[in-house]
Amino acid sequence: MPSFFYEKTENKMKKDYTGTIKSIKNIALNTFEMKIESKLKNAHSGQFISILCPNKTLRRPFSISDFDEETKILTILFKLKGEGTQYLKNLNTGDKIKFLGPNGNRFSLENKNCLLVGAGIGIAPMLFLKKELNKEGINNYLISGFKENNEVIQGSDENIIGGSVLDNLEKLIKEKNIDLIYSCGPTIVLKKIAQLAKDLKIKSYVAMEKTMACSIGVCRGCVIRLHKDNGIVYGSVCQDGPVFKGSEVVWD
């Protein structure tokens, strides 16, 4: 099967943008979809923007869940968590926000039988990835897990509600002849997915999350440990990631 691979750091140019809110919608319990119009020219799944929240020192990173190449409108999904998301929630159509992006690397698209696993709000980059895979005609199946019925974010091929998205994953992989897993969600879920992929001898890519300061690869605040050349190095989630191979992450 032929495969193609995008270099991790394809998009190095990072910019400071002022965006206009085109819409903000409550799509599930405490969950919002925000569409932002700006001069941002391109974005890919896995990449994120870091939004400036007034009176907060640190920008808040959000995975890009869609980017419309024609209208240049980007979409993010967020779940209410603290002051940053509360600020976003209270914005209205027409309001301006400042953000940096697109930051970080992207998911590499590989022509395999792909399983996409989204855990909770981790579905955001998976939706964008699914769109990119579809565009390339690559087989994919998106399964997402949510705690409750009212928390479900639409767009997956299958939703697991209540239980763990990890249950029956092995069965699904075998049934669908999966040979590549992409995932985003809590670290504990990503760890288990990387382990499962390793056990089944298939490849996995995970999009990680970590508190960031600069969000552009300068301060080295958001590092995680990675296996490299028989040793361990620190990689920044904001620049070296957020997408890593499941096998290269040191899972503590």
Next chain:
Amino acid sequence: MGLENLKTTLLNSKNDKSLILKTPIIGASGTYGYVDEYESFIDLNCLGAISTKGITLEKRPGNSGDRIFEVQGGMINRIGLENVGIQTFLLEKLPKLKQKNIDFLLNIAGSTTEDYERLAAIANEYEIKALEVNVSCPNVKQGCLEFGLNPNALFELTKKIRKNYDGFLIVKLSPNTQDIKPLATAVEQAGADCISAINTLRGLGVDVNYVGNKFIKKTVQGGLSGSCIKPVALYMISQIKQVVKIPVIAMGGITKFQDLLEFLAVGADAFQIGTANFIDPGICTNLAQELSEFMTKNNFKDFNELKGAIQND
């Protein structure tokens, strides 16, 4: 950009060593990487200088675990001096800085006196114009801050660095001390040309949540920075200025134009901007622009005149 009126010279009148700055606004160490990372955001030539990430003799991986914790008005970091080491800096980073003609301060840190001596000698050999000595990092186990909190040790260390380095020598002081005055005096007497202050304050970030009948706790101990430390920085600068004649580069919580005036009022000769770069990558050039416009509008012909006016009014 029309920032000509911001040109300023930091001068040590004891030995006539000086550092000419295009503007008095300098990007602080640790917030600008090795400098070229910010190119896609701002015109680096509009900055007075940039202080590099703290460089050690050998490369350092930095600390494991969480390195960042946000607090009201600032943040705590415990990066742990992750850096590429002096050799890689000289090989990979220095040529870029030279090629792009970016003015910088080489920020150095060590665990032993010998580390600092060797780094100073290397900086001298490579004719690096300005050295900022970090004796105030609160986030590494050995060295660094141990020198920075003891006036005698700091005097001896500065003297040894001075012996090996002919350029413009800046020592960055820590606020984590009972009295900063003896430290400032020690640095001046040992032959430093300039003081920069303050480094971060020791702080502890605590996160406690009650989940499922259990308290989940997380703590991050490191250096506190951001607008919340400004009053401490202003106090420290005013203290330092009482006892030394060499110029002082002030930093600590600068996020807006008014802050620059406040630091000038307590005797600052130039500024460094740190954490605010994370909020706005363009802040250094924006502040320079605002300062320049303020001076033009109010008929201050150069930065020295403005400084004099604030300090004497």
